[in-house]
Amino acid sequence: MLSQDELKQAVAKAAIEYVPFDCIVGVGTGSTANFFIDELAKIKNKIRGAVASSEASAKRLQSHGIEVLSLNDAGDLQVYVDGADEITRHLHMVKGGGGALTREKIVAAASKKFICVCDASKLVDVLGKFPLPIEVIPMARSSVARQLVKLGGQPALREGFTTDNGNLILDVHGLQIMNPVELESTLDHIAGVVTNGLFARRSADVLLLGTPDGVKTMTF
Numbered sequence: 001m002l003s004q005d006e007l008k009q010a011v012a013k014a015a016i017e018y019v020p021f022d023c024i025v026g027v028g029t030g031s032t033a034n035f036f037i038d039e040l041a042k043i044k045n046k047i048r049g050a051v052a053s054s055e056a057s058a059k060r061l062q063s064h065g066i067e068v069l070s071l072n073d074a075g076d077l078q079v080y081v082d083g084a085d086e087i088t089r090h091l092h093m094v095k096g097g098g099g100a101l102t103r104e105k106i107v108a109a110a111s112k113k114f115i116c117v118c119d120a121s122k123l124v125d126v127l128g129k130f131p132l133p134i135e136v137i138p139m140a141r142s143s144v145a146r147q148l149v150k151l152g153g154q155p156a157l158r159e160g161f162t163t164d165n166g167n168l169i170l171d172v173h174g175l176q177i178m179n180p181v182e183l184e185s186t187l188d189h190i191a192g193v194v195t196n197g198l199f200a201r202r203s204a205d206v207l208l209l210g211t212p213d214g215v216k217t218m219t220f
């Protein structure tokens with residue numbers, strides 16, 4: 001029986017197949033993305049560099065001698081590889097467990113292909129069991145929280161955490177997200193919300209799912 005880490009490693013290896021020669025790669029954040037960074041290090045002479053979705057990923061990339069470029073300098077990217085906290089068969093995701101959702105959404109939006117790498121535990125029928133992360137401007141913390149309660153959620157401040165952008169995270173419990181595209185837009189329209197962790201309007205293009213029977217490739 002493979003461990004969860006072995007499943008993550010297997011999908012990270014599989015994602016390397018999606019990295020074109022001589023490209024700048026968009027790189028996500030989290031434990032699965034870390035495995036991907038370690039795999040990327042093995043082919044670092046075949047890529048021009050990477051754009052990171054967090055300070056943590058940038059540090060790990062640099063520790064392997066991979067050049068980290070700003071998105072402004074890199075322009076649009078061919079591929080973005082990242083994990084997720086939950087994903088459906090429609091390839092809609094909840095992300096932001098590591099608090100990097102804003103930069104993740106920006107780099108994903110600038111990328112032609114989003115390859116999501118997950119172990120099998122992340123595949124769900126309905127999003128929302130994993131509390132939905134929302135990055136908020138600090139002065140709007142309470143007013144955003146009240147709006148979230150009106151939408152049926154129970155927001156909890158992520159204690160002692162500040163994002164790379166200097167903001168706060170509210171983790172919203174108790175949502176059963178039947179229409180992720182609509183909810184993503186609704187949440188984005190609350191004043192003070194920087195980004196919400198629903199990645200439904202720009203969903204993944206390919207899911208590499210690590211299962212005990214091997215890596216499954218899913219598209220929608």
Ligand code: 5RP
Pocket residue numbers: 028029030031032033082083084085094095096097098099100101104
């Ligand atoms: C970070 C994220 C991650 O992709 C998500 O939390 C999954 O992380 P892991 O690969 O460690 O399970 O969105 O903000």
